Amino acid sequence: MEGEITTLLPALDPVITDYSVGFLTHAATSTSPEADLELAEAISTVTQLLTDAAPPSVNPEKISALILKLVSQLEAKHGSRKEYSTRSKKLDQSIHMASHKNISSTMGLLGTGVDLEQTGARKVESKVDRKKLEKAERKIKAKQDKKIMKNVSYEASRLINQDDQKEYEEFYMQVNPLSLESSAGKSKDIKVEGVDVSISGKRILSDTTLTLAYGRRYGLVGKNGIGKSTLLRALSRREVAIPTHITILHVEQEIMGDDTPAIQAVLDADVWRKHLLAEQERITQELAVLERTPEPITVTGGGSDFKSKQRDELDNLLTDIHNKLAEMESDKAESRAAAILAGLGFSPERQQFATKTFSGGWRMRLALARALFCKPDLLLLDEPSNMLDVPSITFLAEYLQDYPSTVLVVSHDRAFLNEVATDIIHQHSERLDYYKGGNFDSFYATKEERRKTAQREYENQMAYRKHLQTFIDKFRYNAAKSSEAQSRIKKLEKLPVLEPPDEEYSVVFKFPEVEKLSPPIMQMTGVSFAYNEGNPIVSNVDLDVQLDSRIGIVGPNGAGKTTLLKLLIGQLAPSKGMISQHSRLRVGYFAQHHVDALDLTMSAVSFCAKMFPGKTDEEYRKHLGAFGITGMTGLQKMALLSGGQKSRVAFACLSLQNPHILVLDEPSNHLDIEAMDALADALKNFGGGVLMVSHDVTILGSVCNRLWVCDNGTVEAFPGDIKAYKKRILEQAGSSGVVAQGHHK
Incomplete structure (x- = not known):
């Protein structure tokens, strides 16, 4: 048995090998009543021990397979322990050491070695000398300190079910294993x-x-329901085989609020920096x-070089950490x-507010x-403009244009993609088509030309096939x-x-005819x-809406735009x-x-x-079909x-009300490009x-002929277009120095 472990892990210390076999x-x-639990714990502990001691090149799955093979050999050699044993059922389960009480995890940067003594809170018979075991643990700890984090298996759903900073940090380190080695020279393509x-089977x-x-x-585009967000989640969980030296961060949901100041929450997001400090x-x-x-002092009275070696090891590790922090x-x-x-949009004062004081949008x-602060090698953004106002979208577009790493963004905001994207990826028909070196407008034109060319080639070939087949059928015999x-x-x-x-x-939105009303x-x-x-949220507002009005209301988040709409439709009563x-x-x-x-439990x-x-x-x-909800x-x-299909259902319901006035709060959120064009035409x-x-910006420019700015408690007409x-x-941001230039690596 020792030989099989040595074959897989030739550099493993014999002390660890002997302990594992024992x-x-x-x-x-064992023949105790808890024999099955003891065996499960032993498999878990030994698997974790060997995985921690193994070099990065050894796949952890090979170690798990070896452990199960050794257990099978032992059972075949020694026979069944108890007639009531349910051992095979236990062994079919994947057992993770960190999930058991009294067994420490070794995944963290600052974690200690495996708690050999506390496995199942019992003493374990072993012929291995206690001092040798302690020596083995020190060796494992030194190895962990040097490489700090390895690639480990993780539960994929953790990404979108983060409850607090601790879980965020743990998941971040699992998805992005930290190494003190410089990433310079490694390809990040x-x-x-x-x-x-x-x-879900689809x-x-x-x-x-x-x-x-x-x-x-890259701008990732495609019609609603095609699976763009699903692809981003798969990438963020490394369900797609992306090299582990490429860091990934996915912005999908709001953070949980607590007493942490906003700026500290941003600093804490860079888990590598926090752990290294x-x-x-x-x-x-x-x-x-x-x-x-x-x-x-030794027995012979001479000095020991143990202290010097220990100091050298710590100095070397500290130098590596300093270099990584400088990088x-x-x-x-x-x-x-x-x-x-x-x-x-966070003023210096608001940057000190506790995160729990902010609304969902903030x-x-x-x-x-x-995410921007962490500077991941691959930044994944899912509909970022849905959570931002026009000033913040403008800042984000400016920021990403100088972003040094790779960006993959799902967005239906045509203007945003035109400013940010260097390439477009079109997801359709269970595949990805690439349109290099162009923004969204050039992609749209190229895609249509490709489709027409493919249609002509297909029709020409079908005609040629028909011509050949007709001759064959006529003269074969x-x-x-x-x-x-x-x-x-x-x-x-x-x-x-x-x-x-x-x-x-293509999709066509259609709102019903409107009966005329006198003003x-x-x-x-x-x-x-x-x-x-x-x-006051808003003060002294004068606003007139007619049957021919096309009014767009803009302004920073929290300025009172939604409040203004709720006042108009009667959901809120004015204070004055x-x-x-x-x-x-x-009113719809x-x-x-x-x-x-x-x-959501019902069909549309x-x-x-x-x-x-x-x-x-x-x-x-x-x-519903008139709003793109077709077939099944x-x-x-x-x-x-x-999200886009649900929006279409909401618009279909809105149409059934036969409204005279449409009051719309962020109507383009989640709609794909074609649906947004259809909505703009319908409006x-x-x-x-x-x-x-x-x-x-696109729908405001296409539909609205009047623009009102809601800010600082006022609502005023803007003398210009979007x-x-x-x-x-941009001029205001430039004069205040808001658009940061010093954010590169």
Whole structure:
């Protein structure tokens, strides 16, 4: 048995080998009532011990397989221990040491060695000398200190179920194993062939190739429900085989709030830096203690070089840590964190506020700030513009244009992609198509040209195949023409098989005709509102909405835009002023969090029938189809739909209200490009009035002819279009020095 371990791990200390065999033999031959539990614990402990002591080149799965093989050999040699044994059932389970009580994890940077004495809180018979065991543990600890973290297996779902900073740090270190070795010289290009991704039995990608060149910024686009977010999650969990020296960070959900100041939460996000600083402090203290400790005297009376060796080891480790911190530019961390937060709208005062005091939208900004601060080699962003206002989107686009690493962003914001993306990846038909060296507009034109070319090639080949087949069928059995028929058969067999190109994806939104009403339609006169007296959200607002109005409301998050809409539709009552509406006016309100109004346990068809009864299922399906909810999608539970598909259901329900005025709060969130174009066309052709709060520059520029800015408690008309507003934001950011330039590695 020792020989098999030595074969797999030839450099392993014999003390560890002897201990492992002895421990397994004891557990496998035990006849105690808890024999099965003892064996499970032994397998867990020995597997973890050998994995920690093994070089990085040895796959942990090979070690696990070897341990199970050795146990099987022991059982075959010594026979069954108990008739009631359920050993095989136990061994079929994957046992992780860190999940058992009284057994320490060795995954962390500052963790200690395996608790050999505390395995199952019992004494273990062993012929191994206690001092030799302690020596073996010290060797394992030294090896861990040098490489600090190895690639370890992890539970994928942990990424999107983080409860606190501790779990975030643990997961970060598991996904991004830290090494003191410099990453200089290692390629950070990503090319993975044969990628397959599925979710809930649905195939997202089949045998496709993922290619990401380091330093490029990729926009990942595709229609709603195609699986773009699923692909990002798979990458963030390393379910796709990305080399472990390439760091990955995924911005998907808001951080949990606690008493930590915002700027400290950003600094703590860089787990490598935090752990290295803690390790630097620990080693510095150990060196200080070592200097104060008297030199040990040997039996012969001579001095010992043990202290000198220990000091040298700590000095070398401290030098490695200093080099790693210098490579990370740790000394510039606080100024860089402050600059990023300022760009995302956090004033110097707000940067000191506890994270628990921020709303969900601001916590999402904090999550983004943490990711930008960490500077991962691969930054994954899922619809970042959904959580940001126009000023913050403008800052983010400027920031990413100088980002030194690789960015993969899912976005349906055409203007954002035009500014940020250097390449576009189109996800469709279970594959990825690459459009290099261009922004979204160039991709759109190239994609359409590719589709037309593929359609022509396919049609031409089908016509040629038909021509050949007609001749073959006519003259195959004609003696005079048989040789020509055979020649055509060979030509037909040699023709490449072309797949029919994807059908052109299009969607049309349609709102119903509007009955005419005489003005005034909807007015706000001198309106003020405050949740707490003396602290108004908006003050002295005068706003007039007519059936031909196309008004866009912009401004920073938290300025009161949504509050203004709720006042208009009557969800809130003004503290001061007057709001008047036409007596027959019907207002359709699209809420930013519209999903909360949907019953996700029902299908879209059933939900429409429940909320707006009086039509047949076929009529509801036809109505939903006009908003892109076609086929079986309308009959599935809405919980299974993507964010964009749920938005389409909400718009379909909005249309069933036959509104005169559409009041829309972030209507473009989650919609794909085609749906956004369809929505813009429908709003332009709508016979009633439109009042929308949006951060999407494209839809604001396409639909709205009047722009109102909500900021500092006021709502004022802006003398220009959305491009002029963006230009003003950039000028203000430039004059205040908000857009940070010192964020490169």
